Amino acid sequence: MSSLGEMVQKVRSKNAGPFWLTIDIFCGTDAAFEDVRQRLDTGKVAARLGANSQDLKRFDIASLNVIKISLPRPTVQGAVDDRDMHGASWAALISEMDI
Amino acid sequence: MVKVLIPSGALGLNYDAQALQRGIDARPDIIAIDGGSTDSGPSYLGRGVSKYARASIKLEWAGLMAAAAEAGCPLVIGTAGTCGADSAVDWMLDITREIAAEQGTHPRIAVMRSGQDPAQIAQAWQEDRITPLSGAPEIDAAGIRACTNIVALAGAEQVAAALDTGADIILCGRTTDTAIIAALPLQHGVDAGAAWHAAKIGECGALCASNPQSGVLMVEFDEAGGFVIHPLAEGAHATPHTVSAHMLYENSDPFILYEPGGHLDVTEARYRALDATRVHVSGARWVPSDRYTVKLEGARVAGYQTVLMVLLRDARYVANAQAWADDITAKCLEKAGQRLDAPPDSYSIELRLIGQNASFGDLEAREAAPVEVGVMAIVTAQTAALADELGKMLNPYLLHHPLTREEEQPTFAFPFSPAEMPRGAVYEFALHHVMTLDDPMQAFALEVVET
Numbered sequence: 001m002s003s004l005g006e007m008v009q010k011v012r013s014k015n016a017g018p019f020w021l022t023i024d025i026f027c028g029t030d031a032a033f034e035d036v037r038q039r040l041d042t043g044k045v046a047a048r049l050g051a052n053s054q055d056l057k058r059f060d061i062a063s064l065n066v067i068k069i070s071l072p073r074p075t076v077q078g079a080v081d082d083r084d085m086h087g088a089s090w091a092a093l094i095s096e097m098d099i
Numbered sequence: 100m101v102k103v104l105i106p107s108g109a110l111g112l113n114y115d116a117q118a119l120q121r122g123i124d125a126r127p128d129i130i131a132i133d134g135g136s137t138d139s140g141p142s143y144l145g146r147g148v149s150k151y152a153r154a155s156i157k158l159e160w161a162g163l164m165a166a167a168a169e170a171g172c173p174l175v176i177g178t179a180g181t182c183g184a185d186s187a188v189d190w191m192l193d194i195t196r197e198i199a200a201e202q203g204t205h206p207r208i209a210v211m212r213s214g215q216d217p218a219q220i221a222q223a224w225q226e227d228r229i230t231p232l233s234g235a236p237e238i239d240a241a242g243i244r245a246c247t248n249i250v251a252l253a254g255a256e257q258v259a260a261a262l263d264t265g266a267d268i269i270l271c272g273r274t275t276d277t278a279i280i281a282a283l284p285l286q287h288g289v290d291a292g293a294a295w296h297a298a299k300i301g302e303c304g305a306l307c308a309s310n311p312q313s314g315v316l317m318v319e320f321d322e323a324g325g326f327v328i329h330p331l332a333e334g335a336h337a338t339p340h341t342v343s344a345h346m347l348y349e350n351s352d353p354f355i356l357y358e359p360g361g362h363l364d365v366t367e368a369r370y371r372a373l374d375a376t377r378v379h380v381s382g383a384r385w386v387p388s389d390r391y392t393v394k395l396e397g398a399r400v401a402g403y404q405t406v407l408m409v410l411l412r413d414a415r416y417v418a419n420a421q422a423w424a425d426d427i428t429a430k431c432l433e434k435a436g437q438r439l440d441a442p443p444d445s446y447s448i449e450l451r452l453i454g455q456n457a458s459f460g461d462l463e464a465r466e467a468a469p470v471e472v473g474v475m476a477i478v479t480a481q482t483a484a485l486a487d488e489l490g491k492m493l494n495p496y497l498l499h500h501p502l503t504r505e506e507e508q509p510t511f512a513f514p515f516s517p518a519e520m521p522r523g524a525v526y527e528f529a530l531h532h533v534m535t536l537d538d539p540m541q542a543f544a545l546e547v548v549e550t
Contacts, residue, residue: 014349016349016351017137017351018137018396018528019232019234019236020234022347022350048462048464049462050461050462057351057352059352059354061347063343064340064344064347068347068353070351070352072233072234073234074462076236077140077528078140078141078142078525078526078527078528079401079527079528080401080402080447080477080479080525081449083457083458083459083460085138085139085140086138086139092458093458093459093462093463096464096465097464
């Protein structure tokens, strides 16, 4: 087992508007992309984020060696229970996943 | 063909003055800059204010006003004052007039306002003219009327109407990030796929290139339906990878982008390096929609907050911070129930442990022994007075609460006096919906101001 973050160049998380979160996994090379594409379980990503897997949209973009995952924000941006106004830290939670 | 100069991703983030001059020397047809975003949260829209310092906005805007005068082209800002509410547009207009007076110029200013009357939006909701987008919150007419500000996101049509006034400067309320860039090329007959694609790539300035903080970007359209992305700062390079990767940025779908009047599809787009700095892009498609819809954003008061901070450094308390915090929350809520004349659902207390799980709460997957734990105590209540009372009730717990009854009374580190910090009203985003319009200008107001 190795963590996703050790296999790829960078994981980034951002708001896509106040109601959506988007996570971009920059794999860096064709080989890393192929490896991550096969091993990354969308259901496990959803569980890690506390989300329903059917709400996740996943894009495996070979031309960029990027896997993009978008989902309704686990908490609406700026709501009283929101902890991260810009959705910045979710990347760390995904990056540290064993895959 | 048409050239759009984009000084940076947002007014207030500064721009490279030399690169801007290079852009001016290349004779752009328009200078377009974004003034806002929802990214800093609902408070700015709720209050109708800018997140940036007035002095920063004034300095940067004065530079762009002078640049546009030198280039002899219009200058447009979208989503003025961070949120694009009418009060923020008025703030921007005030700054613009002040600069014009200081520069001794008399620009014609078009002001395009996007603010909506909550009562009318509630009416539109009842008439089924408002449709939820994916992930939208539940709404009702009362919740809509409670919004302190609602804006509609203008598209290219409304920006074009403002350009048609012949104004030197165009101050827009809320627009889509892309509309201010796409509007003029569309007026000049540029292929709509190219105009919107270029606008999406260029909306954050040089963020689509290396050296992203250099800001300044030129977008030039060609007759064949393509465009060239050219970052203008020394050492900034656009490559097919940096440009195409920008479609990922803050976008839930990297291939489709919805705009008023249609959507952009970049599935078939092609990116080709012209040299080490410039990239040629073509192949995007614009798909018009049957209905003309504009997105709505609204914010309303969600409560009033008081926050307190305390630092735990004693190793035993650091190790048992969660149990300590949970015990305080339970005991303080019990006391509040006995002493405050307010229903228990009108307030809440949340203690977040910084250094342990403040980012994710129960979703945190990593465990490590921290040196210290910062406790951020958040009191939210229906009134500011109640939040203040509850904060004061919480204070002695945070200062002295023991893990066990037997031990000597401990004391913890308050970094501030008073420990309670009132945050005033906190806002929440209330709308993620689109409204159908019969005419693009129906929800927008255009005014020309002579100086």
